[in-house]
Every structure is written in structure tokens, then in C-alpha cells.
Amino acid sequence: MxxxxxxxxxxxxxxxxxxxxxxxxxxxxxxxxxxxxxxxxxxxxxxxxxxxxxxxxxxxxxxxxxxxxxxxxxxxxxxxxxxxxxxxxxxxxxSVVTAISGSGPAYVFLLAELLEKAGQQHGLAPNVARRLARGTIYGAGRMLDDLPESAEDLRKAVTSPNGTTAAALAILMKPDAWPETVPKAIDAATKRADELAG
Ligand SMILES: NC(=O)C1=CN([C@@H]2O[C@H](COP(=O)(O)OP(=O)(O)OC[C@H]3O[C@@H](n4cnc5c(N)ncnc54)[C@H](O)[C@@H]3O)[C@@H](O)[C@H]2O)C=CC1
Ligand SMILES: O=C(O)[C@@H]1CCC=N1
CATH class of the missing domain: 3.40.50.720 (NAD(P)-binding Rossmann-like Domain)
Structure with missing residues (x-):
């Protein structure tokens, strides 16, 4: 072309x-x-x-x-x-810029899709689950943009001792869960960007 x-x-x-x-x-x-x-x-x-x-x-x-x-x-x-x-x-x-920010919105949209589906599976009406998922990602994005704290500190502030967030993060932060799959996904996208160079 x-x-x-x-x-x-x-x-x-x-x-x-x-x-x-x-x-x-x-x-x-x-x-x-x-x-x-x-x-x-x-x-x-x-x-x-x-x-x-x-x-x-x-x-x-x-x-x-x-x-x-x-x-x-x-x-x-x-x-x-x-x-x-x-x-x-x-x-x-x-190539890694492409993997992180070029493709990155898709990862966030996937999270929105999955949160929305999980909400529905727990009995929320589709429009309620959708509003909660989207509003959460929007609000968290606003905090990342507006506040000086690191993402890690913002995460820790949500995580009450022995509370609900800790229960969810114990799944997501297992070594073979997000800490392994996110870098793997970024590696795959970076490699693909290199391949597209021809
Ligand atoms: N989708 C994204 O978020 C981003 C895409 N890009 C780059 O933008 C480019 C396009 O990506 P997408 O929009 O996602 O792809 P796409 O496949 O959705 O859109 C490509 C468009 O180009 C048209 N097209 C294909 N060959 C053509 C030709 N010979 N003459 C005229 N029109 C032709 C297609 O009909 C289609 O409408 C790619 O090079 C991609 O790397 C860059 C940054 C972000
Ligand atoms: O998926 C792609 O290859 C393009 C580049 C970044 C976002 N979309």
C-alpha cells in the first residue's frame, strides 16, 4: 500500500x-x-x-x-x-511503545468486558454491570492522571487488610497470573511490532 x-x-x-x-x-x-x-x-x-x-x-x-x-x-x-x-x-x-500504549487500550477494554461479565454472572443487570465496570476504569484512570502517588501506592490504598480487594488480588497477583501474563503479552506484542518491520 x-x-x-x-x-x-x-x-x-x-x-x-x-x-x-x-x-x-x-x-x-x-x-x-x-x-x-x-x-x-x-x-x-x-x-x-x-x-x-x-x-x-x-x-x-x-x-x-x-x-x-x-x-x-x-x-x-x-x-x-x-x-x-x-x-x-x-x-x-x-515496538515496545506500540505494545504498551498503541495496543494498550485493548487490554483495558478487555478488563472492562471481563468485569462487566463477572458482574452479570453475579446477578447484576447488564446496564448496571456495564456502568460499574466503565465507571471504575474511568475513575481509576482519573486518579492515575491527577494524583502524584504511584500506581502501586494507589493499589495499596484500596486494599484494606484482610478485605475484599486482598481476596481478589491474591488471585490476580499469583506469580503465574498477571505478574507473568502481562509481561508475556507485552513481549508478544513487541515481537509482533518488530516482525511488522518486514
Ligand atoms: N488501530 C489502532 O489502534 C492503531 C493503528 N495504527 C496503525 O494504523 C494502521 C491501520 O490500522 P487499523 O486502522 O487498525 O487497521 P484497519 O484494518 O482497521 O483499517 C485499515 C483501513 O485501510 C483500508 N485499506 C487497506 N488497504 C487499502 C488500500 N490499498 N487503499 C486504501 N485503503 C486501504 C481498509 O479498507 C481499512 O479501512 C496500521 O498501520 C496500524 O499499525 C497505529 C496506531 C494505533
Ligand atoms: O494492533 C495493531 O497492530 C495496531 C498497532 C497498535 C494498535 N493497533
Whole structure:
């Protein structure tokens, strides 16, 4: 697709910079595609995420050496219009950025799905379970954003001694549960981003 796009746009690209949001595809491969299409242009790569659609995105941004500070600044501002921007110095880091924040909303949505289903299995009406699951994730996200405490400290503050949270976390924090599966999932997504480089 990028090759076809290059062919169509090539002659008009000179003087421009290319900001790609494609997972995996490297600046070098994109520069080469543009070069084949007759344009020598600097390439920058961003990894945004879907919360950008509600102005709450977070994007990793990498500028190849060929990009000018002005081009980098324009791309930063473009992404900043829909959320926060984290510059990365090494292009390779975009793979783990993709795994954490690019794909990350899906992990949170999965948690929302599972909380909602569990609530229903315990007899809550679907709309009640849905409101509770979504409201909880929204509120916890707000706390993470607004408060200076670490995620660990916020978790501990919810966990009353010998209470309900401790009972749930004893399952989720078993060594072969989230502490093992979350890093494994991030490894798999990072590896896939590397593979998508081609
Ligand atoms: N979905 C996400 O949260 C994010 C996706 N990306 C990147 O955005 C890109 C698109 O991802 P998605 O939107 O998830 O995929 P998608 O498969 O949902 O959307 C791709 C769209 O491109 C269209 N398309 C495919 N080939 C085409 C062609 N030759 N000419 C014109 N249109 C064509 C398809 O019909 C489809 O509407 C990928 O490179 C992905 O890595 C980046 C950050 C986040
Ligand atoms: O799933 C994907 O490959 C893309 C990249 C990040 C989010 N969606």
C-alpha cells in the first residue's frame, strides 16, 4: 500500500516530511519507498492510540536524523492536539511503545468486558454491570492522571487488610497470573511490532 501511495504522491512530496503511524514499518523502509517514488523526504514515526479520538491519546514520536527541528515540532503539535506526546530517541523503542500504549487500550477494554461479565454472572443487570465496570476504569484512570502517588501506592490504598480487594488480588497477583501474563503479552506484542518491520 505504501508503495502504491508513494507512486501516486511521489512528485508532490518534495519539500514535505512524512509522518507515519504504521506499526513496525521503519523510517528506512518508508524513506526507500518515497525515494523509489522520486521524493527525498525525511520520515518521522508516531504510535498514537485510539483514545486520541476523544482527545485523551498518548503517542510515541520518533524523528529520524533527516527531520528538521521545525518538522519535528509540527508533528509533535499535530499529535499533541489529540493528547500527550512522548518523544523517543531510539526508533527500536517504538515496538515496545506500540505494545504498551498503541495496543494498550485493548487490554483495558478487555478488563472492562471481563468485569462487566463477572458482574452479570453475579446477578447484576447488564446496564448496571456495564456502568460499574466503565465507571471504575474511568475513575481509576482519573486518579492515575491527577494524583502524584504511584500506581502501586494507589493499589495499596484500596486494599484494606484482610478485605475484599486482598481476596481478589491474591488471585490476580499469583506469580503465574498477571505478574507473568502481562509481561508475556507485552513481549508478544513487541515481537509482533518488530516482525511488522518486514
Ligand atoms: N488501530 C489502532 O489502534 C492503531 C493503528 N495504527 C496503525 O494504523 C494502521 C491501520 O490500522 P487499523 O486502522 O487498525 O487497521 P484497519 O484494518 O482497521 O483499517 C485499515 C483501513 O485501510 C483500508 N485499506 C487497506 N488497504 C487499502 C488500500 N490499498 N487503499 C486504501 N485503503 C486501504 C481498509 O479498507 C481499512 O479501512 C496500521 O498501520 C496500524 O499499525 C497505529 C496506531 C494505533
Ligand atoms: O494492533 C495493531 O497492530 C495496531 C498497532 C497498535 C494498535 N493497533
Amino acid at each position: 505504501i508503495d502504491a501511495l508513494g507512486k501516486a504522491l511521489g512528485p508532490r512530496l518534495n519539500g514535505a516530511a512524512l509522518l507515519s503511524v504504521m506499526a513496525g514499518r521503519t523510517c528506512e523502509a518508508l524513506s526507500e519507498a518515497a525515494r523509489l517514488a522520486g521524493a527525498e523526504i525525511p520520515v518521522l514515526r508516531a504510535m498514537p492510540n485510539t483514545p486520541s479520538s476523544v482527545g485523551a491519546g498518548i503517542s510515541g514520536l520518533y524523528a529520524s536524523a533527516a527531520a528538521t527541528p521545525e518538522q519535528t515540532s509540527i508533528c509533535h503539535d499535530l499529535l499533541f492536539a489529540v493528547g500527550d506526546v512522548v518523544p523517543v530517541e531510539n526508533e527500536n523503542d517504538l
